[in-house]
Amino acid sequence: MSAVLVVGSLAYDSVKTPSGKAEKSLGGSANYFSLAASLFSRVRVVGVVGEDYSEQDRQILLKREVDLTGLQTVAGKTFHWEGTYENNLNEAVTLKTELNVFAQFNPTLPEDYRDSAYVFLANIDPTLQLQVLSQVKKPVFVGMDSMNFWIGSKQSELREVLKKVDIVFMNDAEAKMLTQTSNTITAIKKTAELGPKYVVIKKGEYGATLYSQKYGFYQIPALPVENVVDPTGAGDSFAGGFFGTLASRLNADQIPEWNDLKAATLAGTVMSSQTIQDFSMKALIKVDQNLFEGQLVQLKQMIH
Template structure:
């Protein structure tokens, strides 16, 4: 099945202890599409770019199964830009520059051909923008997943709470879950967040894996121990793309399949951090993905 993804197509400058890159293609839509197209096609993108965006990179996204009809191009505008430097432990980072550029006036327009899509991934954007996308759907999708961040909890909490009532899956990290719920215990935090609307909650814990909550059921997926993490940028969006892409491909929302989707999302995220930007994602095949998933399964397998 197809998947609708809404978010950013951007340029990043990234500095880590393993090197640096400038003007590398990035953004939530980029990472979501790179991961999701390995499972579901087409991945219909809704975003905005300036006339400066790399045409060859866009053509490669299309070749992989991305549909760019919903990408608005502002010919005389500049694309969203972010620069950041990671700390030596790769756990924290400092933002050096953020330029919204064409994103500042982004008003998503969902093409008619996208409006019957059953699976929707709303990348990290203003909650009111996320709501406007849902407003444009011709029917209630089978699944709407949403990513958000601390910033929107600080400046747009009421709007965020409104959009949470309209979605099925919320994907956030542990710090965000604690802030949104006001609880330190992630179990208690999950119960409070589910009361806000989403039936399914996924809490990312970075190098410590991810937690899946649905009703009274809980699943924990460990993170894979990697020899080198080169660039963590986009890991969360890649996880989301792999997860929702797998769900769209299998069209199965049972808890058992949600667990599988978390593993596939984790596997995709484990690839993307091994190089800058989407470079590692561009050279994968399904055999490599399945082998990486098997490593996760082996890591969790125990007999007592």
């Protein structure tokens, strides 16, 4: 059992979906990731919030023993994202992004974070991802997420990060955009050539693909969900379940093997399938060990 360090956003989101809407409710990649990962392992958060960030929202992670000593609180307002999902629930349309306190974010790791073995760089400016990673002394296994915005605006920095990570999480459109190809399989292989030993492609209702240059493809379907309320945070919950599972299975000096990564992919799939069943973090927060195990059994039955 080791700990996972995550850097990402803690946010108040306003989201509209075909099921309804949620105004200024808790969100952000580091929040979803940490809540999901904390079911399996210890988590250390690096991030920034404004003075409006409520104690109640902070308690959600604290109750799960997530370490928030790396969470800065500064003058100003918390990061705010406003988005909508139309008929295609796999794709968010961003209506507004207010960086607020994130605009001046200068991540500094508390001393006792620096020995972290497992590191996840959630979807933020690749320059910040690099800044955080450079402060970790001897990372054993590093993952990253990104999005079309950074692929378009900061691709050279993004490629720097890719060279330093072991695994990257993307959706198929992002991988195709990054590698300038129209075939998903080719895009996955080309992405792996940019540095990461492993690539995870998240495909929403179609599940996820884990790829390794050495071991090839491992494919996992999504759990069947009839009531998709709000897809926000699905990818971060996936990564949280994934990294939490790795950290729970391994000691700080152990490098994950193919079997660990396959188990992590299953866990990530379960966590993301829960998140989407309600707005904000309301469904994810209800996932306990029992619910998780039950869903994992159901997932395994669907593929064996």
